[in-house]
Amino acid sequence: MSSIAGQTWDIVVVGAGAAGAAIAARASEDPQRSVLLLDAGPDYPLATNLPTDLHNGHDNSYVDHDWGLSYNPLGDRSDRFPRGRVTGGSTAVNTTIALRGIPADYDGWAQLGNPAWGWDQVLPVFNRLERDLDYGAEPYHGDAGPISIRRWTEDELVPTQAAFIEAALEHGFPASADVNAPDAVGVGPMAMNKLGRLRISTAIGYLASARYRDNLTIRPDTLVNRVLVEDGQAVGIETGAGDHIAARLVVISSGAVHTPGVLIRSGIGSADELASLGVEPVATMEGVGANLSDHPALAIVMSPKFPEFCAPDLPLVQTICRYTSEGSNTPLDVNIELMTRTGSRSGEPMFMLAPSLEQVDGRGAVRQTSLAPDSMPSIQPHFGENERDVARHVRALQDAFALTRLAPLREFIDQVHFPDPSRSSRADLAQVARRVSASGYHPCGTAKMGPVEDPLAVVDQFGRCHGVDQLVVADASIMPTVPRANINLSTIMIGEMVGEWLRTEPARYGL
Ligand SMILES: Cc1cc2nc3c(=O)[nH]c(=O)nc-3n(C[C@H](O)[C@H](O)[C@H](O)COP(=O)(O)OP(=O)(O)OC[C@H]3O[C@@H](n4cnc5c(N)ncnc54)[C@H](O)[C@@H]3O)c2cc1C
Incomplete structure (x- = not known):
């Protein structure tokens, strides 16, 4: 020193x-x-x-x-x-x-x-x-x-990722070849900084x-x-x-x-x-x-029909759909990504759709718990406390649910595990958004x-x-x-x- x-x-x-x-x-x-x-x-x-x-x-x-x-996103559970x-x-x-x-x-x-x-x-x-x-x-x-930045080519896509693009197009989202174009909207291959x-x-x-x-x-x-x-x-x-x-x-x-x-x-x-x-x-x-501020994220967790497409060696993310939530006056305020795999309590392979709120009205705080230089701060995101945020996030979750029901994606899904598809009214999903929104790590x-x-x-x-x-x-x-x-x-x-x-x-x- x-x-x-x-x-x-x-x-x-x-x-x-x-x-x-x-x-x-x-x-x-x-x-x-x-x-x-x-x-x-x-x-x-x-x-x-x-x-x-x-x-x-x-x-x-x-x-x-x-x-x-770690943090307690909504007060009652701890997460990394x-x-x-x-x-x-x-x-x-x-x-x-x-x-x-x-x-x-x-x-x-x-x-x-x-x-x-x-x-x-x-x-x-x-x-x-x-x-x-x-x-x-x-x-x-x-x-x-x-x-260095590049996008995935069609032949590099994991089949579930390709199916996500197809389902989103069928749903009516436009195709977006360059997700970084200033006017980009819709679904396309993700731009990524890896070689x-x-x-x-x-x-x-x-x-x-x-x-x-x-x-x-x-x-x-x-x-x-x-x-x-x-x-x-x-x-x-x-x-x-x-x-x-x-x-x-x-x-x-x-x-x-x-x-x-x-x-x-x-x-x-x-x-x-x-x-x-x-x-x-x-x-x-x-x-x-x-x-x-951050990007609160939700997840639709699904077990796969073909577990090999959730293998740990495959790229985690390859595609994205950026769009404006229905009825919102804030352009491109949500996106949906498909995650090739996600952890599950049972250890069974799972994959998920992750609708994320990209513009938030709510705010949180980072507070110090001690003066030790390596002490853990208290991260308080206050997700799910702003009603406009919750409403827009729920609409994105509904859109993600709609994608799971379309043929291109449906044929890869064995079962939707969470949220319970039989309890997917707007009120049910608002409860989900209030309970389990998590940090997008941003x-x-x-x-x-x-x-x-x-x-x-x-x-x-x-x-x-x-x-x-x-x-x-x-x-x-x-x-x-x-x-x-x-x-x-x-x-x-x-x-x-x-x-x-x-x-x-x-x-x-x-x-
Ligand atoms: C798991 C994960 C996945 C993510 N995925 C993406 C993604 O795919 N795309 C994307 O756009 N963003 C992603 N992000 C977010 C993105 O990486 C961060 O937003 C960005 O790196 C933040 O930059 P920063 O310079 O503010 O902080 P950081 O990049 O985190 O840099 C802060 C640095 O400061 C050092 N430091 C902190 N305190 C001290 C101290 N007291 N003394 C000395 N050094 C200190 C840290 O060790 C660290 O190296 C992800 C983040 C994580 C954690």
């Missing part, structure tokens, strides 16, 4: 996940800028030496590189809440679904007082981060970025080449406790082991679940939470840990960006903390609202934006 603690770094980035790895890689493109990237998890510099769980993008990694968090603990962060353990939100998501961020994030501003950044192997260089695609099985995490996409730069140091296995603040200005960080590392700028990219904890332990948070934990306030900010919004007048804004549109100078937050926490798509690409985009600003406009960050 002494070698990194003995100097003042230009930039220290806390967390090497979707955003942090991109920030460190882009900012260190300036050879004059010293950058230290810290992560609590291990680092695997060579893709050839990756442990199987990180290599195998056909399945999620839930145990070996995970923080071991996976988060990657390794360089690459959750991008190193995830399903590799590579979806963009829709233009209205980012225009919405701009309208909330963040004009740098409108669709016209972020589109070139989405193009820059991808190497789209199907579409190449197009007005809305890129062919030279660090994250063969190899998951293209940000550790591979961004750090594999950047790590050889003299001005970038990556330090794994380093849990960060808090930001050191003197006279209203961040001056470095303290590790869990008590070492102090000096920095001219501190960037927190620990993810929407862990970033609030780093801030609270630094004295930055709501007056009540700081007081309850006995932390001396440095900057009182009500938005820290508030405004938690937490965001817990240190949201916005103008200083917004009482819940923690950072401005450039990620600069409203209450403390030389402190930036840049990860999924700063999203003011959840985009209507799995959020990995949007989080990498945030890292690209802030990393490029650090490189090209350092004065904005006091560098």
Whole structure:
């Protein structure tokens, strides 16, 4: 530790996940800028030496590189809440679904007082981060970025996945060849950031080449406790082991679940939470840990007629149907995915349809239970408490039920086990939505960006903390609202934006 603690770094980035790895890689493109990237998890510099769980993008990694968090989605049952603990962060353990939100998501961020994030501003950044192997260089695609993306071809689809597309078309959804087109709607092959099985995490996409730069140091296995603040200005960080590392700028990219904890332990948070934990306030900010958004998901669990199509070796997800729930005035507010397999209590092979709510009105929170740097926060999603959310989710569940009854999919289903098909009235399904909605693993919004007048804004549109100078937050926490798509690409985009600003406009960050 002494070698990194003995100097003042230009930039220290806390967390090497979707955003942090991109920030460190882009900012260190300036050879004059010293950058230290810290992560609590291990680092695997060579893709050839990756442990199987990180290599195998056909399945999620839930145990070996995970923080071991759990939550009580609806108060009365405990469930895991996976988060990657390794360089690459959750991008190193995830399903590799590579979806963009829709233009209205980012225009919405701009309208909330963040004009740098409108669709016209972020589109070139989405193009820059991808190497789209199907579409190449197009007005809305890129062919030279660090994250390789491709869609499944027809002959690669597991038969149940192909049947899902057929059933959705028969139901009347349009075909969507490119699910990342700005006007995409309907059913099609999923865009994914993996090559063969190899998951293209940000550790591979961004750090594999950047790590050889003299001005970038990556330090794994380093849990960060808090930001050191003197006279209203961040001056470095303290590790869990008590070492102090000096920095001219501190960037927190620990993810929407862990970033609030780093801030609270630094004295930055709501007056009540700081007081309850006995932390001396440095900057009182009500938005820290508030405004938690996610994609609540439900499941129709089915036993298969052909168990071989649920084999553990097959890709978990290959298709998606994105659409607007009936009667809703919020475009593309739901989607349905077919999961090739799912766990069951009996151990029997099962597969499922997962309708997910993509735009939520309800909000949750992440609260600290202790000041220990590796303590488990209390994740409180408050799913199923907002009636408009419940109503739209129920309609998506009804649509998914309708798909199970159509011939293309029906011939693969032995039995629908849950929810009980004989109890599928709107009222029954609303009960299901209230009882068993679970996280889509897309937490965001817990240190949201916005103008200083917004009482819940923690950072401005450039990620600069409203209450403390030389402190930036840049990860999924700063999203003011959840985009209507799995959020990995949007989080990498945030890292690209802030990393490029650090490189090209350092004065904005006091560098
Ligand atoms: C199982 C799973 C499946 C998913 N599937 C998909 C998918 O298919 N498509 C999609 O779009 N999204 C998916 N996601 C979500 C997506 O991966 C995340 O939204 C995204 O990675 C969040 O980026 P982030 O930078 O905010 O946080 P992360 O990528 O989680 O990075 C945070 C990093 O900070 C480190 N860290 C945290 N606290 C500290 C600390 N105190 N000190 C030091 N380091 C710290 C962590 O170890 C981690 O490396 C999935 C997530 C999971 C867990």
